Amino acid sequence: MFHLYLNNELAGKLEIDKNQRMSFSYYEAYIDRYSVPVSYAMPLATGIPPTVFHDEVVFPFIENLMPEESMRLKIQKRNNVPEGDLGRLIELMAGDMAGAISILPIGVEPEGRNEAPLTKPKLNKILLDTNSSPFNLDNDNGRRVGLAGAQNKLPVTILNNLIYLTSDKSSTHILKPESEKIEFGQLVYNEFFCMNLCKRVGINTAGASLIEVLNKDGIESDCLSVERYDRNIQGGLVTKIHQEDFCQLNGHLSSKKYDTGIGIDFFDLIAFIKERCISPQLDTKQIVNLYIFNLVIGNRDAHAKNISFLYHNDGGIALAPAYDLVCTEVFDTLSREITMPVNGKATITEINSGDLRSVSEEIGMPYKDFTKNVDLLMESIKGQSQEILHEMEDMNLYEDSIKHIKQILAIIRDNSRILTSILK
Ligand SMILES: Nc1ncnc2c1ncn2[C@@H]1O[C@H](COP(=O)(O)OP(=O)(O)O)[C@@H](O)[C@H]1O
Numbered sequence: 001m002f003h004l005y006l007n008n009e010l011a012g013k014l015e016i017d018k019n020q021r022m023s024f025s026y027y028e029a030y031i032d033r034y035s036v037p038v039s040y041a042m043p044l045a046t047g048i049p050p051t052v053f054h055d056e057v058v059f060p061f062i063e064n065l066m067p068e069e070s071m072r073l074k075i076q077k078r079n080n081v082p083e084g085d086l087g088r089l090i091e092l093m094a095g096d097m098a099g100a101i102s103i104l105p106i107g108v109e110p111e112g113r114n115e116a117p118l119t120k121p122k123l124n125k126i127l128l129d130t131n132s133s134p135f136n137l138d139n140d141n142g143r144r145v146g147l148a149g150a151q152n153k154l155p156v157t158i159l160n161n162l163i164y165l166t167s168d169k170s171s172t173h174i175l176k177p178e179s180e181k182i183e184f185g186q187l188v189y190n191e192f193f194c195m196n197l198c199k200r201v202g203i204n205t206a207g208a209s210l211i212e213v214l215n216k217d218g219i220e221s222d223c224l225s226v227e228r229y230d231r232n233i234q235g236g237l238v239t240k241i242h243q244e245d246f247c248q249l250n251g252h253l254s255s256k257k258y259d260t261g262i263g264i265d266f267f268d269l270i271a272f273i274k275e276r277c278i279s280p281q282l283d284t285k286q287i288v289n290l291y292i293f294n295l296v297i298g299n300r301d302a303h304a305k306n307i308s309f310l311y312h313n314d315g316g317i318a319l320a321p322a323y324d325l326v327c328t329e330v331f332d333t334l335s336r337e338i339t340m341p342v343n344g345k346a347t348i349t350e351i352n353s354g355d356l357r358s359v360s361e362e363i364g365m366p367y368k369d370f371t372k373n374v375d376l377l378m379e380s381i382k383g384q385s386q387e388i389l390h391e392m393e394d395m396n397l398y399e400d401s402i403k404h405i406k407q408i409l410a411i412i413r414d415n416s417r418i419l420t421s422i423l424k
């Protein structure tokens with residue numbers, strides 16, 4: 001049995017039986033004092049005996065908190081976790097996760113140990129080690145950190161410019177080092193460029209910067225540092241804001257994130273926002289702009305786990321800032337299909353003006369205004385991408401990195417041309 005905390009407040013208990021079936025129930029004291037549920041699928045409700053949520057809702061929620069694909073396999077192998085033993089993964093990782101959640105063995109408190117700040121060589125070594133030992137979790141070192149996704153990453157706490165390894169206390173940033181896979185060379189600079197571009201064109205986006213590190217060959221390189229939008233720092237004190245991704249909100253397992261067959265279409269996302277969010281107008285505008293942005297920059301990885309929602313203290317939800325933005329189109333091995341199709345259309349050349357017209361109708365915007373908005377956004381993307389390129393040219397990066405960014409700019413030009421002809 002585990003205790004489940006939200007922002008260090010004991011919320012309920014999670015039980016996993018010997019067949020790995022999960023159940024969850026809230027403690028009454030939590031329901032009396034707080035309004036944020038652990039999950040949309042597990043609303044707060046008083047009752048005697050308390051409501052018990054069963055495996056069909058609890059399992060997808062928990063599974064989606066965990067790393068995915070090869071990342072999960074590596075962790076399992078490295079720590080001798082049998083396939084499917086989520087209880088053991090929880091024990092290893094579920095201290096500091098996405099949102100405000102911590103799931104801890106009973107008797108372990110959510111307050112963390114105080115670690116010394118990392119020196120540069122130590123940070124370098126740990127980041128390199130994470131290639132074989134994701135999240136630096138080896139040997140039950142009690143660090144208990146984890147995030148979803150298939151890329152290598154390390155949540156850290158950065159306070160007053162000092163970087164700390166996160167144990168059970170809260171991380172504030174996510175470091176994403178260079179990919180081990182040669183075919184994804186320059187990914188750090190690609191993501192840095194796309195994240196900053198998105199922010200500059202007025203879309204609410206997590207902050208992203210570069211941190212100098214040494215790569216495995218001892219050569220100076222950079223890792224991406226992304227500010228966590230699900231953390232609030234005041235006077236050195238970090239509090240967590242709860243979040244769920246769109247897979248969790250639909251009760252789908254993480255392996256379904258690309259599966260358009262399960263019905264996650266862009267219109268489902270708009271419908272969800274209109275129905276559930278506290279500021280539907282603001283959030284639909286943001287999601288439409290983000291959709292267009294992803295079309296233009298060639299990000300074909302904007303699936304249901306790369307869209308999240310934040311909980312306000314009163315339990316209301318709002319679209320989270322954009323994250324994990326990459327021009328995937330520049331990588332030859334990756335699919336050209338849009339991961340969240342519009343009207344079932346999965347490539348930019350398939351989309352027609354009728355599809356965009358139905359998006360404008362869905363968000364209640366006259367098509368003329370809609371096309372004007374898209375035109376302005378495209379102009380802004382083109383202008384700002386030039387500016388960021390110039391700034392990156394001044395950053396003393398390797399020639400290959402700049403070449404990669406120039407390729408992205410060419411993709412942006414091509415996609416803008418296609419989109420302009422669709423709009424006509
Ligand atoms: N800036 C952020 N703030 C809070 N949570 C984030 C942020 N960026 C990513 N996450 C969480 O971490 C998970 C993995 O990060 P992501 O950048 O998507 O990695 P990957 O490239 O491996 O998919 C996301 O699914 C989301 O839950």
Ligand SMILES: [Mg+2]
Nearest residue numbers: 149305306324
């Ligand atoms: Mg992701």
